[in-house]
Amino acid sequence: MAKLDMNDFSNNQAAVDATxxxxxxxxxxxxxxxxxxxxxxxxxxxxDVEIVAGxxxxxxxxxxxxxxxxxxxxxxFVDYKEMIDTVEMxxxxxxxxxxxxxxxxxYALEHGLHVLLEKPFTVTxxxxxxxxxxxxxxxxxxxxxxxxxxxxxxxxxxxxxQSGELGRVxxxxxxxxxxxxxxxxxxxxxIEGDKAGLGALGDIGxxxxxxxxxxxxxxxxxxxxxxxxxxxxxxxxxxAEVGKPECAExxxxxxxxSAYIRLEGGVILDFRIAWYMxxxxxxxxxxxxxKGGLRVPSTDCWNGxxxxxxxxxxxxxxxxxxxxxPLLPPTYDLWDRKIRSFLDxxxxxGKAPVPTNEILYNQAILDGxxxxxxxxxxxxxEIPEI
Numbered sequence: 001m002a003k004l005d006m007n008d009f010s011n012n013q014a015a016v017d018a019t020x021x022x023x024x025x026x027x028x029x030x031x032x033x034x035x036x037x038x039x040x041x042x043x044x045x046x047x048d049v050e051i052v053a054g055x056x057x058x059x060x061x062x063x064x065x066x067x068x069x070x071x072x073x074x075x076x077f078v079d080y081k082e083m084i085d086t087v088e089m090x091x092x093x094x095x096x097x098x099x100x101x102x103x104x105x106x107y108a109l110e111h112g113l114h115v116l117l118e119k120p121f122t123v124t125x126x127x128x129x130x131x132x133x134x135x136x137x138x139x140x141x142x143x144x145x146x147x148x149x150x151x152x153x154x155x156x157x158x159x160x161x162q163s164g165e166l167g168r169v170x171x172x173x174x175x176x177x178x179x180x181x182x183x184x185x186x187x188x189x190x191i192e193g194d195k196a197g198l199g200a201l202g203d204i205g206x207x208x209x210x211x212x213x214x215x216x217x218x219x220x221x222x223x224x225x226x227x228x229x230x231x232x233x234x235x236x237x238x239x240a241e242v243g244k245p246e247c248a249e250x251x252x253x254x255x256x257x258s259a260y261i262r263l264e265g266g267v268i269l270d271f272r273i274a275w276y277m278x279x280x281x282x283x284x285x286x287x288x289x290x291k292g293g294l295r296v297p298s299t300d301c302w303n304g305x306x307x308x309x310x311x312x313x314x315x316x317x318x319x320x321x322x323x324x325x326p327l328l329p330p331t332y333d334l335w336d337r338k339i340r341s342f343l344d345x346x347x348x349x350g351k352a353p354v355p356t357n358e359i360l361y362n363q364a365i366l367d368g369x370x371x372x373x374x375x376x377x378x379x380x381x382e383i384p385e386i
Contacts, residue, residue, distance in 0.1 A: 224259055
């Protein structure tokens with residue numbers, strides 16, 4: 001392992017070293033709800049991109065989204081298959097309901113398009129495997145939307161773990177959540193089971209899991225004991241602050257989840273996530289190793305960075321010492337980096353920046369927690385060769 005320079009905490013990430021295409025890349029947007037705005041803005045910041053089409057199930061929604069961003073001349077549809085069948089494109093961003101991630105990605109791949117797939121990867125492990133099989137058959141790129149990977153402070157976590165400063169990691173605690181924060185203020189599809197499939201697990205839990213799995217080198221999950229509950233989302237009181245008590249009747253996903261996961265290499269992952277709870281945080285992220293421990297201050301959802309320094313606990317000359325890891329300046333252009341890295345991979349034929357073979361384990365954990373909760377027992381995670 002490369003030795004970590006414990007004095008090198010002053011520099012933020014270097015500017016993006018992009019490979020621009022001589023011919024503009026033609027991009028389509030599948031699903032023009034809230035998250036699509038971030039994709040569109042980042043694409044518009046790239047000089048070698050043209051957004052040529054968009055679609056949404058709700059008539060007029062794609063037109064309104066494009067108009068709000070000043071996009072002219074792009075074709076709009078209510079059927080993503082019709083869009084893919086009739087418009088020449090190089091790639092699509094899939095920004096639809098979680099439950100339709102797989103079908104949209106697979107159809108795009110089968111028609112020769114690269115795919116930037118919003119998180120979570122899918123709802124089930126079976127769906128994720130199906131996407132990966134289509135990806136392999138197509139020879140195209142699928143990158144999954146985990147922009148926190150591009151943040152300097154998030155990357156420092158991985159540098160510390162991979163440097164060997166902690167020794168052999170044997171236990172990880174991670175999670176996060178909101179005291180009050182079921183996301184219905186701008187969209188109620190997050191809480192509907194037939195659209196979202198997963199609640200807090202898929203919305204913010206996947207970020208928390210990727211934070212540590214990426215740092216660890218993505219060890220294979222072996223078993224899961226998990227719970228996923230809805231004690232708050234089904235009550236009108238949970239929506240008092242947003243004035244939508246009727247959402248209680250629509251709520252059909254999880255608002256809290258916890259799990260005990262055994263990973264390959266003897267690592268234990270202790271996980272908890274919440275949209276709503278009577279606590280400010282379910283705990284910091286901690287990574288324990290045989291030579292040291294790292295504490296990462298908790299945040300609501302890990303979808304960007306954090307605003308307090310990390311602490312490294314280790315021994316020096318047999319005495320316990322605490323080293324503060326100074327915060328790097330936040331990386332403000334996470335979405336631009338996420339989009340640019342995807343485009344660069346298309347142009348160069350390189351590896352997807354957030355590849356499906358890494359996020360597959362994330363999805364296996366989410367799926368395992370959900371299934372374990374329903375069965376009321378520990379389950380083994382079985383992932384076939386793809």
